[in-house]
Amino acid sequence: MSSALWYSSRAAGIVALVFSTAVVVLGFLNFARFSTRRWPRFALADLHRNLALASLAFLAAHIVFAVVDGYVDLGWLAVVIPFVSGYEPFWIGIGAVAVDLLLAIVVTSLLRTRMPPRCWRAVHWLAYLCWPVALAHSVGLVASDKARPLLIALDIACLLAVLAAASVRFSSTSPDAALRR
Template sequence: MWTWYASRAAGLVSLVLLTTTLVLGVSGVARAATTAWPRFTLARLHRNVSLLSVVFVAVHVTTAVLDGYAPIRWVDVVVPFVSGYQPFWLGLGAVALDLLVALVVTSLVRTRIGLRAWRAVHAAAYACWPVAVVHGLGIGGADTTTGWVLVLTLGCVAAAAAGLLWRALIWSDGSGERLR
């Protein structure tokens, strides 16, 4: 039973951390550095929160597989839409996990693959985050309609939307110089 609670809790913590990672990443791209928050600080914070996100996603996935309530196999968490248990919603989680793994691996070998290739794969973060959110909303069952979970999820969606809107506005007015 503890694994069920651990999986849900780790999933929600992952949502908050991945949202923070997304907003910090957008801030770095938008060159939101100030004297109080220099660019290297934003980059390091983004990296550290990203690593913490990966830890909580790993806890979420591991406890979901270990929990006896739902018949989730290891293959179900990496191969999308093959699970016998809620194949669509779990499949979205597998897609999000696969994208996250691609982001992590390419970030670890960034200097070897080059900035252009890294950027192309890193753009997957813009797909990974909403897929993960929809996975949580769909597979979360009654938890997703619990007041505080709904507020938390909507708060994360609002933060991500605000960050992405801010980035779009900066780039649309021409002030967002593309990093080379």
């Protein structure tokens, strides 16, 4: 049973990383006001939101499977308190930092209509810090995995996707900015 939980935790973590990468990419593209006839902005926003929810579900599964597995010393507190894990305390701690940042994003997103837009936006920018921290968690734990070359390639592909979307975002001038000038 422990082997199935370990593989399930790894798989859920990988899917969560891929989905969160897509969320960050879509966030950059939506902020850059990217759209086409087939992909209007509202469709990108809906996809962004739905992938974010799916990413949260896979992240929750990743965490639950890892803690319940019991193969390594990983307690529930290590999920939210960085660097207290008995197993790989630094890399698991980095994952806990990512979880804490993500919790701030989720809570403020749930309260979005009850808070000033600038405040929500400021906290939402934590996603751009949360994602590389989560990627670092992945990269740091890949060293112990037998599928190392494939996982390294996946981490590189995720990084390249985010860098490409960031370059689109920062190289384009949004229509709103042009109107404000």
